[in-house]
Amino acid sequence: MIDMLFKVFIEPFLFMVEAPDLLIQTLWEGLVSGVLYALIALGFVLIFKASGVFNFAQGIMVVFAALILVGLYEKGVPAFLALILAALAMLVLAMVVERVVLRPLVNQPDIILFMATFGLTYFLIGFGELIFGGSPREMITDQLFLPQGTTEIDAFGGSIRFQHLDIAAAIIASIMIGLLAVFFSKTRIGRALRAVADSHKAALSVGISLNQIWVIVWFAAGIVALVAGIMWGARSGVSFSLQIIALKALPVLILGGFTSIPGAIIGGLIIGIGEKIGEFYWGPLVGGGVETWLAYVIALLFLLYRPQGLFGEKIIERI
Amino acid sequence: MSFRKLGLGLAAATMLAGMALPAFAQDSVYVPLFTYRTGPFAGSGTPIADGMHDYLRMLNERDGGIGGVKLVLEECETGYDTKKGVECYEAVKGKNPVVVNPWSTGITLPLIPRASVDKIPILSMAYGLSASARGDIFPWVFNPPATYWDGMSMLIKYIGEKEGGLDKLKGKKIGFLHLDASFGKEPIPLLQELSKELGFEVALYPVAAQDMQNQSSQWLSARRDRPDYMIMWGWGSMNGAAVKEAVRSGYPIDKFYSVWWPGEDDARAGGAGAKGFKMLNWHAVGANFPAIQDIQKHVVDKGLSKAPKDKVGELLYNRGIYNSLLIAEGIAQAQKLTGKKVVTGEDVRRGMENIKLDPARLKALGLEGFTDQLVLSCADHNGHRAAFMQEWDGTKWVKISNPIEPMTDRVKGQLDAAAKDYAEKNAGWPKRSEACDKAS
Numbered sequence A: 001m002i003d004m005l006f007k008v009f010i011e012p013f014l015f016m017v018e019a020p021d022l023l024i025q026t027l028w029e030g031l032v033s034g035v036l037y038a039l040i041a042l043g044f045v046l047i048f049k050a051s052g053v054f055n056f057a058q059g060i061m062v063v064f065a066a067l068i069l070v071g072l073y074e075k076g077v078p079a080f081l082a083l084i085l086a087a088l089a090m091l092v093l094a095m096v097v098e099r100v101v102l103r104p105l106v107n108q109p110d111i112i113l114f115m116a117t118f119g120l121t122y123f124l125i126g127f128g129e130l131i132f133g134g135s136p137r138e139m140i141t142d143q144l145f146l147p148q149g150t151t152e153i154d155a156f157g158g159s160i161r162f163q164h165l166d167i168a169a170a171i172i173a174s175i176m177i178g179l180l181a182v183f184f185s186k187t188r189i190g191r192a193l194r195a196v197a198d199s200h201k202a203a204l205s206v207g208i209s210l211n212q213i214w215v216i217v218w219f220a221a222g223i224v225a226l227v228a229g230i231m232w233g234a235r236s237g238v239s240f241s242l243q244i245i246a247l248k249a250l251p252v253l254i255l256g257g258f259t260s261i262p263g264a265i266i267g268g269l270i271i272g273i274g275e276k277i278g279e280f281y282w283g284p285l286v287g288g289g290v291e292t293w294l295a296y297v298i299a300l301l302f303l304l305y306r307p308q309g310l311f312g313e314k315i316i317e318r319i
Numbered sequence B: 001m002s003f004r005k006l007g008l009g010l011a012a013a014t015m016l017a018g019m020a021l022p023a024f025a026q027d028s029v030y031v032p033l034f035t036y037r038t039g040p041f042a043g044s045g046t047p048i049a050d051g052m053h054d055y056l057r058m059l060n061e062r063d064g065g066i067g068g069v070k071l072v073l074e075e076c077e078t079g080y081d082t083k084k085g086v087e088c089y090e091a092v093k094g095k096n097p098v099v100v101n102p103w104s105t106g107i108t109l110p111l112i113p114r115a116s117v118d119k120i121p122i123l124s125m126a127y128g129l130s131a132s133a134r135g136d137i138f139p140w141v142f143n144p145p146a147t148y149w150d151g152m153s154m155l156i157k158y159i160g161e162k163e164g165g166l167d168k169l170k171g172k173k174i175g176f177l178h179l180d181a182s183f184g185k186e187p188i189p190l191l192q193e194l195s196k197e198l199g200f201e202v203a204l205y206p207v208a209a210q211d212m213q214n215q216s217s218q219w220l221s222a223r224r225d226r227p228d229y230m231i232m233w234g235w236g237s238m239n240g241a242a243v244k245e246a247v248r249s250g251y252p253i254d255k256f257y258s259v260w261w262p263g264e265d266d267a268r269a270g271g272a273g274a275k276g277f278k279m280l281n282w283h284a285v286g287a288n289f290p291a292i293q294d295i296q297k298h299v300v301d302k303g304l305s306k307a308p309k310d311k312v313g314e315l316l317y318n319r320g321i322y323n324s325l326l327i328a329e330g331i332a333q334a335q336k337l338t339g340k341k342v343v344t345g346e347d348v349r350r351g352m353e354n355i356k357l358d359p360a361r362l363k364a365l366g367l368e369g370f371t372d373q374l375v376l377s378c379a380d381h382n383g384h385r386a387a388f389m390q391e392w393d394g395t396k397w398v399k400i401s402n403p404i405e406p407m408t409d410r411v412k413g414q415l416d417a418a419a420k421d422y423a424e425k426n427a428g429w430p431k432r433s434e435a436c437d438k439a440s
Helices: A002-018 A020-051 A058-074 A079-105 A110-132 A164-186 A188-198 A200-205 A210-236 A242-246 A249-256 A261-286 A291-305 B003-027 B042-063 B082-095 B105-118 B148-163 B188-198 B216-225 B237-249 B264-268 B290-300 B315-338 B345-353 B359-364 B408-425
Strands: A150-155 A158-163 B028-035 B070-077 B173-179 B201-207 B229-233 B256-258 B278-281 B388-392 B397-399
Touching (some): A002 A261, A020 A058, A020 A150, A020 A188, A020 A210, A020 A249, A058 A079, A058 A110, A079 A110, A079 A210, A158 B237, A164 A261, A188 A200, A200 A210, A210 A242, A249 A261, A249 A291, B028 B082, B042 B290, B042 B315, B070 B082, B148 B229, B148 B256, B173 B216, B188 B201, B188 B408, B201 B216, B237 B264
Parallel strands (some): B028 B070, B173 B201, B229 B256, B256 B278
Antiparallel strands (some): B388 B397
């Protein structure tokens, strides 16, 4: 019993002190994962804020956007033109979703819209596999001038490895998150977005075009998906299993709240770093593989104290 | 519509179906192919599906089938999902399939008890339950040419030889990176037994299916544990991501070994840093065999294949060919044994117990030198054949070893015990009642 307590409460911390290089490496890996989780979570938050819908299709949008980019390049389209065309494809997707899925379902219960995004997910999986096939592809990292290579720093009696791609991913994702945060909090469209989130009917009554807002928001979520697809794809290849990684954004949303952009960022970092630290220092006690569920445990622990999430809006129902 | 018209319609439909069914049953042999061209495992599943389909289709196009009987090929998409795989089985079993290839250990396990009831042989080629190699206990299951336990023993033997002998493994640490599913866990009991016996330490690194492309934690842990060697039991997008992560994390790639499932795309994913990555294999890579050239001529060039031309002859494509070679041989042997042209699942089970793929037979099939010989029997449904080590040179696989025999002395006892244990734990497991043919 004492041995177990030692292994749980003392040994991991001793190891952190003994090997600070590994602690820094773990924190760095967690940070990179966290920023990427935050980026994916942001796609969910944008759509949830605009329509009150949890967009289950956000994961497959990541894969779809990345596959369009790689697929166009493989057809001979220059890399940066392919990037622009992939972004335009996400705009077309946003317009089609608004016209075919959202508009006919205005004012329907949220669960109906949620189920519609389920349908959209399976349609995009099938459509994507029909066009691109199921085989994994390599992201066009060099062609997009994303840096490769590693910088190894000797420190604390060991070494810390920084992948240049990870550094770029963290910087690009941070810029992206910053731009979106400013755009949706400081601009007229951002205010319109918040109005739509509060009430579709009230927003319509003051002249806000619901359809336009939805297209803008789905397009923004599509761009977020494209950037996330490029970064994850560059790290580990582009395949349909990337859509499962996108579901890692779920605990981030539970933690950060479904309506908060800062929540998505902070939540992403907490989950990313928390799961890496948990797996690395406490995983061996139970044979490893704790990362999969640890993110949810972290989110649920936070929920005990803040049911609305870290930055979510506190809902007060009058009775 | 009146009930009378409805009744007449149903009667007519029944008659038509009744007329069609015997025509299907009399003139052809039904071979369902469980495949996955979609989902996270499609990267491995697609080339195998192409190879399996194209070889059998080539026999149809070139020879009119096997023994003058056309093969009816039908793919069922499982997505590597056990539930969907069992649904596929239920969907095809009424069509008199002569053999079922689950192409997933997870799907194979629930089908094992059904096979003897439905009289449908299960071919789980080099995957599935290792203990099912025992034909006396599992008469309806075949897993040639080597079990996962054989594969693990070959890897340990090869690593031991690199160290200067198995005794030199004492005090070493071997990391085991595996898919956290039935498939990935299958060799763990043997690995742990070997670790006790030979004195090396094992560090397990499970990878959940949802984290196949997010393995930084596992490789960070490997950096902490500093295993002397890493062995991988991966599938689908896990393999390519693992090679990438190994390179990223700075793990010495020449100490990174895999069982026989990565393909060229997986190794390519690691870029130049993947040079030196090693894996087991038991058949040739390339298209320079008369049978594969016939596939190109009769199937690929005619647009009857889903495979891109440049993928014909790649490792996993050829793995699919090997799988279909076993199916075809099982059917051919069944025809020979029974004298029937249109054989059943029961006949093909007998046929598979009489497979004898010696060099002369391989030459006759246009596959001379494609693989080592394989002889199956009533008692041995596996063959426990040797594999060889191959290394990625940056652009292609290069064979770097002589045949590595499995450590039969260490594996057999455990395999026998596991087979008996399976039969005891599954109450009412039937004793073999199927007679053995003289030749087998």
